[in-house]
Amino acid sequence: MGGRAYFDARHNFLLVERLPELDGPYAVFFTMERSKHPTVDVAMFVISAYEKIGLPRNIPKITFATLVAKHARGESIRRPPHQ
Secondary structure: OOOEEEEOOOOOEEEEEOOOOOOOOEEEEEEEEEOOOOOOOEEEEEEEEEEOOOOOOOOOEEEHHHHHHHHHHOOOOOOOOOO
16 A cells, blocks of 8 residues: 555544545554464554644655554654654
8 A cells, every 4th residue: 555644643544535525634543462362463443534724735745655554563653843
């Protein structure tokens, strides 16, 4: 899965999509953890999802693939400095 994930103001992450029927971006807030199931690497839990008008432009980001891989390996994820 490609694309970018963004760090929110707390400890969650978010994905942002543009949908033609909405005036602003559609944000999906989620958490992720290493899976306890032997055939699954990572579990993703959606916290909320809604149109987020006024979303800041320079949100710190990480590639979604890197985020998943780090969780799967149990590595820490450092929030990059605000851009």
